[in-house]
Amino acid sequence: QNKPDAAVLYAKCAACHGKDGKSVAPGSVGNVLIASLNKAQVVESLKGFRERTLSKGGNSIIMYMQAKNLSDEDIDALATYIDAF
Structure with a gap:
């Protein structure tokens, strides 16, 4: 199985979080x-x-939808990618 491509995964994040997470x-x-977050x-x-156990305000539902299909490998790849910003 191929490793997740963090740049492709992050493209969905960039709309709200910016291309550089800023x-x-x-x-x-x-x-x-x-x-500013670490891995x-x-x-x-x-x-x-x-898991829908974290809430960061009224728009958390958006993150619930974005994260629900992420595998542990996807999350690890994204975290490594974002940590490098």
Whole structure:
């Protein structure tokens, strides 16, 4: 099985988070820039959204939909990619 292509996966994220992770997602709480998160924080956040146990404001439902089909391998690849911003 091929490793997930993080750049392809991240293309879906860029609309709200910016191509370099430096845009605050609309409707999120705390003005967090994902570019400022480390790999472990990204993994924790994406798994939390996937399991619907994490809420970051009214638009968390958008992240629930984005994360629900991500595999652990996808999440790891995205976290590595975002950590490099």
